[in-house]
Structure formats: C-alpha cells, structure tokens
Amino acid sequence: MDSATVFRADGVGKTYPGVRANDDVSFEIAKGEIHALLGENGAGKSTLVKMIYGLVRPDDGHMTLLDRPHEPSDPRAARAAGVAMVFQHFSLFDALTVAENIALGMENPPPRRELADRITKVSHEFGLPLNPARRVVTLSAGERQRVEIIRCLLQNPRLLIMDEPTSVLTPQEAELLFATLRKLAAQGTAILYISHKLEEIRAHCDRATILRHGRVVDSCNPRDHSANQLAAMMVGGEMRAVDRSGRNAGETLLDLRDLSLPAPTAEGVALKSVSLSLRAGEILGIGGVAGNGQEELLAALSGEMPSTPGTLSVEGADLSQAGPAARRRAGLLAAPEDRLGHAAVPDFSLTENTLLTAGDRKSLVRRGLIDHDAARDFAQAVIATFDVRTPGPGTAAKALSGGNLQKFVIGREVLQDPRVLVVNQPTWGVDAGAAAAVRQSLLDLARSGAGVIVISQDLDEILELSDRFCALNEGRLSDPVPTEGLTLERIGLMLGGAHGMEEARI
Amino acid sequence: MIDPLSVFLLLLSASTPILFAALGELVVERAGVLNLGVEGMMITGALAGFAVAHATGNPFAGFVAAAVAGAAISTLFAALTQAFLANQVASGLALTLFGLGLAAMFGKPFEGVKAPPMPAGPLGINWIVWLGLLAVPAIWWFLTRSRRGLILRGVGENHEAAHALGYDVRLTRLAAIAFGGAMAGIGGAFISIATVLQWTEGMTAGAGWIALAIVVFSNWTAVGVLAGAWLFGGVTVLQLRLQAAGVNVPVQLLSMAPYLATIIVLVLISGRQKYSRRAGAAAPGSLGQNFHALR
Structure with a gap:
C-alpha cells in the first residue's frame, strides 16, 4: 500500500x-x-x-x-x-x-x-x-x-x-x-x-x-x-429520458378562484388570492423558494385547510368546504412533501398506510371493516409497479429509505386513478433512477387524462415535466406561462423579490 | 403565633422526602426515562430503612439499606424497560403497585414498633436534611458541568444521536434509574425513620406522585426541584399549623392544600413551558421513548 x-x-x-x-x-x-x-x-x-x-x-x-x-x-x-x-x-x-x-x-x-x-x-x-x-x-x-x-x-x-x-x-x-x-x-x-x-x-x-x-x-x-x-x-443501464408525448389538454378539471387563507401557524405563510385552473392531461408546475406558501397551498388543495365556499371546485363541484376524504372521493388526491409523518405513518405497515388514503377509492373498507386481503394486494401492486425496494407490504413505513418511501407514497396516489393529483417536492432526496421513475409516472398519469400539479423547488424538474409554470411568492401565485421556450432567466424574474436568492438557485 | 424560623425548620424537614425523590427522578428523566414508580420505590425504602434501623439500632445504617433497596427494586423497572423494551408508563405504574403491595406484606411485623432515635446534625438540623440540601448543588453541577452529566443529558435529549456518537444509551439509563431508585429509597426512609418514627402501611401517602409533578414543575432543573419541594413542604407545615391553631376550615380541605397548591402551580407554569425549549430548559427530547439499536 x-x-x-x-x-x-x-x-x-x-x-x-x-x-x-x-x-x-x-x-x-x-x-x-x-x-x-x-x-x-x-x-x-x-x-x-x-x-x-x-x-x-x-x-x-x-x-x-x-x-x-x-x-x-x-x-x-x-x-x-x-x-x-x-x-x-x-x-x-x-x-x-x-x-x-x-x-x-x-x-x-x-x-x-x-x-x-x-x-x-x-x-x-x-x-x-x-x-x-x-x-x-x-x-x-x-x-x-x-x-x-x-x-x-x-x-x-x-x-x-x-x-x-x-x-x-x-x-x-x-x-x-x-x-x-x-x-x-x-x-x-x-x-x-x-x-x-x-x-x-x-x-x-x-x-x-x-x-x-x-x-x-x-x-x-x-x-x-x-x-x-x-x-x-x-x-446499470441508460437513463430513460422522460417521455412527454401524447398529451392533450382537455376540459378544465380544477378551478381555484381568489382563494385566500390566513397563515396556519406563526411561521406559516398566508395564501393571498390564489387563482388557477388545471385542465385534463395537463401538468402545472409551481415553483418558488421554500417557505413561500408551498405547504399551505398543498393543505388548501388536499382539504386539510378548508376555504371559503366558491373558491375551489373540481369538475364543477364546489369542494371548498370538503375535507380530505370527500375530496379524495371526488378524485382530488394529494401527496405532501413530508414523507414520514405527513404522507405516511412511520410505525404503520405499508398495507396500513395504503388504507389511509386509498380506503375509499379502492374499496378497501367494507361495512366499516378493513378488507385486509384487498389492502395487502393494493400495497403489493404499488410495490411492484413502482419498484419499491422492501421485504414486503408488512414492513413499517419508517424502515424504508427515503427514495423508496417516496416511490410508495406517490405510487399509492397514482394507482388510485385520480382526476387531479397534487404533489409537493415529489423527488426531494430521491436518487436519479427513482426520480426519473416518479416523474415518468406523473407524465403517464397526465397522459391518461388526469390533471397534475407539481409543487417543487427543483426548477429543472418543473421545466422537464410541466406544460405551464406559476411562481409562488409570499403566498401569491403568478399568472401561468407556458414552459415551452421558457428560460431560467425568465423564471428567475418571476420568482424575483422573494429572498434575493433566486439567482444562485438557478 | 407562627414563628418564621421554626416554620422554616419544619418546612425543611417536611420537604426532604420529596426533595430526594424528585432529585433522583430529575436525573432519571434527564436521561430520557420516565419512571412513574417513584411512590413504589419510596415505600420500599421506607420499610427497608425502618427494618434495618430497628434491627441495628443505627438509623444511618437504615438509610444505606433504604438506598440499596430503592435501587434494587428500580432495577426491576430497568430490566423491563431497557432490556425488554416494555412500555415505560405501564412498567412504572406496575412498580408503584408492586412496591406498595410488597411493603404492606413485609411491613406487618414492624407495625407499632418505634424507630431508634436519630442524633441531630449541625445547627440541630437532621443530617439527612443537610444531605438533601447538599445534593441540590451537587446534582446541578453533575448535570450542567461534568462530562458524565453531559453524556447523560445527550442520551436523554436524542438517544439516536448519542448512540451514533458511540455512547452506551442503555448503560447510561440503567445507572440513572438505579440512582433514582436509591434517592427515592432515602426519601421514603426519611418519612419512616426521621419524621413519623414508626412504620405504617402506605405511609408515603402520594409523596412519590408529588415528586414526579415537581420534576415537571421544575422545568427539569435541580434548583427548580428545590423550589417545588419547599413549596409543597411549606404548604404542608402551614396547614398543620392552621389545623393546630384551630382555624375554622374543614380539616379535609387543609390536608388537601399542599397537593392542590402543587397542582395549581404546575398548571400555571406548564402553560409557559412550551416556549422555554429555546432557552434549553424543558422536557428532554427522548423522554419516555425506548431505544433499540440495530447492529
């Protein structure tokens, strides 16, 4: 030596x-x-x-x-x-x-x-x-x-x-x-x-x-x-470039009108008159520096924070006051950023974790009783489809590595055939291979006719996935611009004035 | 009518059992363990101390025996929670019930027996009271200034991190639990050997629970424990004096007063406590959680 x-x-x-x-x-x-x-x-x-x-x-x-x-x-x-x-x-x-x-x-x-x-x-x-x-x-x-x-x-x-x-x-x-x-x-x-x-x-x-x-x-x-x-x-093989083909924007699925919410906590951000419309087959990217209202926007969409009537509708139905379960039944699903503790219960098995969000849509609960076989099968399907590396559906969520749990959390929502899926930081802390798989699954979902909102701080990810881009800045959402031909400089200007940090970020 | 100095001396005496038990529990909780068995360890110490003091005629031998007995019964809790990872709340409650039952059974022959006289210490104050007062700065120094104390706080604050840095979480906690048991034992023995001077079933009368409350009330600091113990002791002495003076208040209400005062202060203080984490004095981060290392 x-x-x-x-x-x-x-x-x-x-x-x-x-x-x-x-x-x-x-x-x-x-x-x-x-x-x-x-x-x-x-x-x-x-x-x-x-x-x-x-x-x-x-x-x-x-x-x-x-x-x-x-x-x-x-x-x-x-x-x-x-x-x-x-x-x-x-x-x-x-x-x-x-x-x-x-x-x-x-x-x-x-x-x-x-x-x-x-x-x-x-x-x-x-x-x-x-x-x-x-x-x-x-x-x-x-x-x-x-x-x-x-x-x-x-x-x-x-x-x-x-x-x-x-x-x-x-x-x-x-x-x-x-x-x-x-x-x-x-x-x-x-x-x-x-x-x-x-x-x-x-x-x-x-x-x-x-x-x-x-x-x-x-x-x-x-x-x-x-x-x-x-x-x-x-x-161990070529990275697949994500396939964006074959998507056509259809009718409007999700409509936000002047949605305003006070900050939920002392450190939180208030949402100020947020408006957006999302069409079928479309991916809308929402970018911004952390702490500008991303979590609050996700909570407002998922139903954790109800808003004033008339501010949020899915396929014409007003869901502003509906809770998360009712919104899921209507086809509006969400995958929050924090995998352990928000998207999944750390000490629950993967099977139990699927029940938490997929119970209704996949009929895993019958007459108030859990259909364990169906739940296990669905968890198994998520594991198989999304290549989640784990001994099996009985494993506790906290035993999975970050990337594997992320694949599971996203897969659990995607396989429920949502009409609208909202994800926050879908590939945070996830390796390149898993990130590509997660992104492709979101594109595939949009191709099948669902609308997807991707909230992310990774601007490359947003440009790779989305058709239109909005900037979230201190709880305000900018007007959407098409990502086709959008440059990072332009995005920097849209994010501008937030924390004076955007240039380094890009 | 009420002489402040004599009230203070009585206060010192009345607060000593709780002071010992609470200081012990303070160290245990700072190591991240919630041992609700304080009452059981105190009554064990009360009986063991009384029995040995009676047999040898030496009250100090009684206190040593009480410390050993308290530590011994606490290892039962330690085995359950540290080796078998049993739930700490349930194990602690079980320890209290077990200690009370055990002491009641073995205590039968000692009923009606008188304790040997205890020589007064400096300034006419009991030696054990002095020991308790000295234990406050000693434990403060140990927790905030010594290397061992720093490791113990580290284990209690974040056991995963302590393990990652190579500290033996389990051994640290075993030592802390045994220390807590010994202190509770001494506290219990003070009641039987130095205060009541005889053995009665259930004589600790909830002092262990008050000690537990005082640890929370103290914001997990030694000085706070002293303040809490004196508050309880002070109200105890006052209500006894008021009873003796024949005040026209039902005895039941007066007897209730020390417990009530402790609880009220606890409630008032805990409202502020959630903000004090930034100042560093608050519940240890890993309090009550079991630790299991994957190797």
Whole structure:
C-alpha cells in the first residue's frame, strides 16, 4: 500500500436479515482526495460508511486506515483512529448548546472556556462562524451542519465522511461547504463524500466509486463523465429520458378562484388570492423558494385547510368546504412533501398506510371493516409497479429509505386513478433512477387524462415535466406561462423579490 | 403565633422526602426515562430503612439499606424497560403497585414498633436534611458541568444521536434509574425513620406522585426541584399549623392544600413551558421513548 493511501477496504461485506447490504466492496481513498460514493437508494452506501465509522460491524473482508487494520468496535474507537463523520440526519442535541454538542462528539474535550475559544477560532478560520453558547434548536439547517463540521474538524480527522451534506443547504451554504472541504483536502484530509447531486459531484470530487446492489460496479473520475453517464452507471443501464408525448389538454378539471387563507401557524405563510385552473392531461408546475406558501397551498388543495365556499371546485363541484376524504372521493388526491409523518405513518405497515388514503377509492373498507386481503394486494401492486425496494407490504413505513418511501407514497396516489393529483417536492432526496421513475409516472398519469400539479423547488424538474409554470411568492401565485421556450432567466424574474436568492438557485 | 424560623425548620424537614425523590427522578428523566414508580420505590425504602434501623439500632445504617433497596427494586423497572423494551408508563405504574403491595406484606411485623432515635446534625438540623440540601448543588453541577452529566443529558435529549456518537444509551439509563431508585429509597426512609418514627402501611401517602409533578414543575432543573419541594413542604407545615391553631376550615380541605397548591402551580407554569425549549430548559427530547439499536 503506498503511503498516499489513507483508507482502504478489501472485500468488505455485510448481511442483514433478508438483505445482502454490501458484498465484496473494495476501494481506496488517497490523501487529500475528495472521493465520491455514488449509488441509488438502498445500494449500500449508508451501511458501508456505518462500518467505517464503527456503528456496524462488517461480516467479512477487512479495512485499513493509515496502514493499520481498521476494526472499530464503536464510533469512539473510529474517532480515536482518525475517522470523523457528518450525518445525513443531523446527530445533534437540540436543547444543548453548540459547545456542549461539540464536546459530546470529542473524546477528550478541553475545559469549557477553552473549548468555546477553540470553537470560535476554528470556525472563523474556516469561514463558518459559530457562537458556542447558542442552543442548537435556534440554529438554521446550514448552521447546524457547521456544528457537525466543526465538531469533526476539532479532532483533526484523517478521513472525513459526509453523508448527503448538501440536501438541506441553500446554494450559498453549499458553496461555503465546498470551499471548506477543499481547504481541508489541501491540508491532507481524505474526504468520503456521499450525494445524489451528480452535478455537485462532477464539480467537486476527484474520484467516484459507484455502488449498485451492494457491490462496487465502477470507479472513475467524475469530471470525465456527464451527469447522465454517472446516473447510468448507478442504475446499470441508460437513463430513460422522460417521455412527454401524447398529451392533450382537455376540459378544465380544477378551478381555484381568489382563494385566500390566513397563515396556519406563526411561521406559516398566508395564501393571498390564489387563482388557477388545471385542465385534463395537463401538468402545472409551481415553483418558488421554500417557505413561500408551498405547504399551505398543498393543505388548501388536499382539504386539510378548508376555504371559503366558491373558491375551489373540481369538475364543477364546489369542494371548498370538503375535507380530505370527500375530496379524495371526488378524485382530488394529494401527496405532501413530508414523507414520514405527513404522507405516511412511520410505525404503520405499508398495507396500513395504503388504507389511509386509498380506503375509499379502492374499496378497501367494507361495512366499516378493513378488507385486509384487498389492502395487502393494493400495497403489493404499488410495490411492484413502482419498484419499491422492501421485504414486503408488512414492513413499517419508517424502515424504508427515503427514495423508496417516496416511490410508495406517490405510487399509492397514482394507482388510485385520480382526476387531479397534487404533489409537493415529489423527488426531494430521491436518487436519479427513482426520480426519473416518479416523474415518468406523473407524465403517464397526465397522459391518461388526469390533471397534475407539481409543487417543487427543483426548477429543472418543473421545466422537464410541466406544460405551464406559476411562481409562488409570499403566498401569491403568478399568472401561468407556458414552459415551452421558457428560460431560467425568465423564471428567475418571476420568482424575483422573494429572498434575493433566486439567482444562485438557478 | 407562627414563628418564621421554626416554620422554616419544619418546612425543611417536611420537604426532604420529596426533595430526594424528585432529585433522583430529575436525573432519571434527564436521561430520557420516565419512571412513574417513584411512590413504589419510596415505600420500599421506607420499610427497608425502618427494618434495618430497628434491627441495628443505627438509623444511618437504615438509610444505606433504604438506598440499596430503592435501587434494587428500580432495577426491576430497568430490566423491563431497557432490556425488554416494555412500555415505560405501564412498567412504572406496575412498580408503584408492586412496591406498595410488597411493603404492606413485609411491613406487618414492624407495625407499632418505634424507630431508634436519630442524633441531630449541625445547627440541630437532621443530617439527612443537610444531605438533601447538599445534593441540590451537587446534582446541578453533575448535570450542567461534568462530562458524565453531559453524556447523560445527550442520551436523554436524542438517544439516536448519542448512540451514533458511540455512547452506551442503555448503560447510561440503567445507572440513572438505579440512582433514582436509591434517592427515592432515602426519601421514603426519611418519612419512616426521621419524621413519623414508626412504620405504617402506605405511609408515603402520594409523596412519590408529588415528586414526579415537581420534576415537571421544575422545568427539569435541580434548583427548580428545590423550589417545588419547599413549596409543597411549606404548604404542608402551614396547614398543620392552621389545623393546630384551630382555624375554622374543614380539616379535609387543609390536608388537601399542599397537593392542590402543587397542582395549581404546575398548571400555571406548564402553560409557559412550551416556549422555554429555546432557552434549553424543558422536557428532554427522548423522554419516555425506548431505544433499540440495530447492529
């Protein structure tokens, strides 16, 4: 092994009951290298990094860190060996202060005052200023990540693992993160970087190892390949370009007239005189920076927030005052953004979760009793049609990875043959392969004559899917414009004035 | 008619059992465990302490025995909730019922027996009262300043994250539960050995429940626990004085007063509590949830 290699895995494997999560995984990371780990949801990336960080023990194979065997029995041993990790879901303690959070991530933290000084110093050095006395609960997502990163940096790690660090960051925050990573790499730290954002990987990573079904299928320099080629390596086959053909706008299905609603919570946004009409076979894209009324608009459409009579009608029937169940019966279905907790009950099985929205339309409930066979069959149909990777319909929703649960949540609505489907952030945190499948299913649904509203912050997604585009800005919806020939600059102007952040977003 | 100093001394004494039990439960809850078995652990400590004090003639040996007995019975709760992942509310209630029943059965031979005399401590105040008062800053220091205390709070705030960072969630909680049991045991023994001076069935009379309420009322802080215990103790002493002075209020109402006062203050305070999370003093994030690590 040459001395420039920091970490090496040789034939590492791990089996969970019913799943071979990793099989014969071998790769190495050089000193000062930003190494990307690519793969679809469920390809085994998380298991692999958990083994490196000592959270999970490999069944076979061995790992080497700095020429010494790396067999951490727990994360503290891994940290002592020089491995640090920034988690996908922050491993922070809300009620504790920044300094306390950082102390918990260190083996031998210095006394409180000294630690506070070091946090202030290191955080300014890397351009990530932090106040050590702040409570984590008061920090933004970007600031929380800084806490995790500073926690790692204070230990002078030789190998830094980052699990999807940019999924919660604004573009500016992501740029700041990459500047930090480059600084670290220049100092000789090896960085293992996991992300779904292929463009980001192409721009910032030196090497990429690609996992598929738990095995290493390829290794390359991501700069030599296009994002499409990388995605093809991940899924093992060409990426299907989405097929937009064969759709004709028909009669008006959904009509919103001057819908206004007060903000539901202190942090919420009021909807101000929202009007739109959606025709059969049409996909309407609604874009905007997060927190401009997306959730409120979805709640107003799904029936969670009823509105004044006459403001919302589906195929001529006034549903303004109807609740979610009545709207579903009328064919207006919705899939909210928050998969766990809003779209699905985490502790319920997939079968039980299908009952929650499909009970009426698929006649899964008879005379007040649940028809378990029918519910299971329907859940099974969703799993099969949408390629949801799970042991079966009896699995709890929370046990599914984000992308798989998203496919399930969207599939559950699509297979109910809605007249109108409203989705919010349909491919958030979903890998390229699954995202393409979800988008295609929405296009297929529209082709079959339904109307679809896609609320998304991903403007590329909106341009790819929708026929018309509206901008949502502080609870106001702009007039729709056709997406045909629409440029990102034009969209930027439509979103304009929201938070002064649109340019970076585009 | 009512001398403030003597009332304060009586208050100290009346609040001590609750102070011990609530400080113990504070540590348990800060570790993310809700143990509703405080009453059962107190009565166990009350009997075990009384029995050993009576047998040896040494009240301090009684308190040691009470701590051991309280910790021992709490490991039952710990086994149920930490090893078998049983529901914490149900297990805690079961522990209370079990402790009350057990003490009633084994306590029969001790009925009507007198406790050995207890030597007074500095300033004529009972040693155990001093110990309780010292425990307040000690636990404050442990929770907010020590490394172990920080880990314990981390485990209680977010057990998933604590596990991800490599801390042993289960071991931390086991230790906290045993400590809570020992403290509740001492609190119970104070009633039988130092206050009532004999054993009576059910003599803790709901003090364990008040201790649980006080932990919430305190916003999970040691100083708050002291304030809550003194409030309860103060109203107890006052109503006893009023009874003795023959005030024309039904005795039942007066006896009710300490409990009522505690509940009213609790309600008034908890209305504000949902906003205090930003200030860091509020219910631990993982309170009452069981933790199961996938390996």
